[in-house]
Amino acid sequence: MVIIGRTTTLALIIPRLPLLCTISCSPRLSVSSKLRMSTSASTNTGGSGKSALVIREFVSVEGGGGNARDEADAIRFRLVSYNILAQVYVKSSLFPHSPSPCLRWKARSQVILTLLKDLGADFYSLQEVDEFDSFYKTSMEDLGYSSIYVQRSGQKRDGCGIFYKKNCAELLLEETVEYNDLVPSLHDEAYLSSDKQNAPLTNRNNGDSSKQDLSEKFSILSVKSSPENRGDPNDPRVRLKRDCVGIMAAFKLKHPFHHVVILANTHLYWDPEWADVKLVQAKYLLARLAQFKTLVTDRFECTPSLILTGDFNSTPGDKVFQYLISGNSTSSDRCLEELPLPLCSVYASTRGEPLFTTYTPTFTNTLDYIFFSPSDSLMPVSILQLPELDSGALSNYSHPSDHLPIGAKFEITKDQMFILRNERKSVYQKN
Helix, strand or coil: CCCCCCCCCCCCCCCCCCCCCCCCCCCCCCCCHHCCCCCHHHHHCCCCCCCCCCCCCECCCCCCCCCCCCHEEEEEEEEEECCCCCHHHHCCCCCCCCCHHHCCHHHHEEEEEEHHHHHCCEEEEEECCHHHHHHHHHHHHHHEEEEEEEEECCCCCCEEEEEEEEECCCEEEEEEEEEECCCCCCCCCCCCHHHHCCCCCCCCCCHHHHHHHHHHHHCCCCCCCCCCCCCCEEEEEECCCCCCCEEEEEEECCCCCCCEEEEEEEEEECHHHHHHHHHHHHHHHHHHHHHHHHHHHHHHHHHHCCEEEECCCCCCCCHHHHHHHCCCCCCCCCCCCCCCCCCCCCCCCCCCCCCCCCECCCCCCCCCCEEEEECCCCEEEEEEEECEEEECCCCCCCCCCCCCCCEEEEEHHHHHHHHHHHHHHHHHHCC
16 A cells, blocks of 8 residues: 655666666556556446456567477466555545545455456565455465465564465575564663663573574664654664565475575555665565575575565665665665675566556656576576556556556476586586
8 A cells, every 4th residue: 555645756876776677667658558547438438347357468578488498398477466456545535536435355355366366476475465364365375375474473464475376486495584683672761862872682592593683783773863753763673663574485386397486575664754774674574585585405405596576665776776686875884795696677677667667646666676696597588568557547447556566488498407517517516
């Protein structure tokens, strides 16, 4: 859900991609006219309350695919990331522009399910998932998907879920990311602030020590004040406790040969005035993801591919986006010496980021991304093209959320796998 107090227009700045990414970066994507539709049509349908089905297509990217001689030489799979808008946030006061019938759960749930079915992905990374046990888990099982899920911390009812086709992938390992772990544990009345970044921290978590080390490492990053009344904003125990979560999992792809892929899904904090919190969350996420990749590599003796998806509540060119794809942050902290994982945005590195992935009367821009590691054998061969909306805003009868789904089809070939196995074998022999 997007609640922004003002319309924001940003000139796109495509940061320099990491050297490991050999795919050229394109400007913002111009949406195909054949996918254009008018949302006003959804409210002028003779009282039917329905509009024409919006065609959603995966379109090939330049230089993508075509390397495999036949189907047996490559693994191909579709991935879709989608903030589906939690029903708990659907209130007529927040969506006065939306026809009231399309906001009702009975109607919305079926439109969302039909949309997911029509997209035909092998993996879905969904954000703002509520009604998981009562609807999504069983409904997606009926379509052949298994799922993993993490609910947000505190009293929040939504969370992040990954749904995967049982005949396509096998779940090997999963971990959750609780950004509330960044909240420091302090002695008595000691508070962290910009001039007390070296205050002692006490480990009250008896869990994974490396996870605790990371949470402490990032929790002492400098934070700025905020005009919002949420307690003392300079106290990290207040500022960093945003109840945001993520989930990451390793899957073994089954056909036509075995390969391990790591898929992560997250939803970062929404407030544009708290950009520093989002940046700390992004840094913690990549550090945790790097640890997870090392664990998977060692435990399963493989070279996994890696994909990161989610609603990052960050626009192209801002600090979080720049950090995720280049490791360059304008923050003055020096807690992270180098970016743990080199990442490319699928859309930015092929046809350009979409003009928007969320469209409301007060805010229209891109907040949702699919990132992949260009250092491994994974290659995007097509992307899901987004419709252009002539008027109105989301959600409506054709679009059940205030976000649009984004997606990509990936390919990995046997030849690339052979090279990776030989490289890994040579590393072990040297050691």
